[in-house]
Amino acid sequence: MKLAKFALACTLAFTVANAEDVMQKSMSMMEKGMTQIQQGFLNNNVELIKQGSILVKDGNALFSDKKVIAKYLPENKKHLTNVAATASERIALDINVLELNLDDKAYLNAADAYSDMLNACSRCHSIVRSW
Numbered sequence: 001m002k003l004a005k006f007a008l009a010c011t012l013a014f015t016v017a018n019a020e021d022v023m024q025k026s027m028s029m030m031e032k033g034m035t036q037i038q039q040g041f042l043n044n045n046v047e048l049i050k051q052g053s054i055l056v057k058d059g060n061a062l063f064s065d066k067k068v069i070a071k072y073l074p075e076n077k078k079h080l081t082n083v084a085a086t087a088s089e090r091i092a093l094d095i096n097v098l099e100l101n102l103d104d105k106a107y108l109n110a111a112d113a114y115s116d117m118l119n120a121c122s123r124c125h126s127i128v129r130s131w
């Protein structure tokens with residue numbers, strides 16, 4: 001019995017640790033990607049913008065599932081899971097808009113999509129952090 005409980009505790013601890021990794025990986029990929037995109041716009045380096053957008057896209061994909069998102073919301077914010085997930089959907093859409101505008105050399109519109117994406121980051125963080 002004791003052993004079974006211990007095994008269960010280990011499994012739970014492992015699951016939690018693993019889930020934490022997903023969030024940290026996703027966030028650090030998106031942070032790096034957003035920095036690259038910003039540098040790309042500031043220095044007129046389209047390649048860097050493209051590189052950054054791939055990082056944000058892949059990072060966002062890791063943290064878009066409602067079940068995963070819900071795990072990271074504080075107890076009193078779990079009911080806002082859908083709102084938080086909307087921020088992730090918005091990032092995915094913005095990335096598309098950004099890439100299409102880059103292809104069209106419509107850099108101002110692409111920069112707008114970047115700004116909207118940054119707002120979407122804050123949207124979800126404001127829920128998580130009670131800003």
Ligand code: HEC
Binds near residue numbers: 069117
């Ligand atoms: C759907 C919700 C959600 C979205 C969207 C989101 N984040 Fe996060 N982010 C979190 C959570 C949850 C944490 C961890 C709790 C905290 O730091 O307050 C976090 C933490 C972070 C951290 C700190 C990482 C750490 O290890 O503590 C960074 C950096 C970050 N996010 C970057 C971003 C960027 C950049 C974007 C937008 C491109 C973004 N996030 C969008 C939920 C989100």
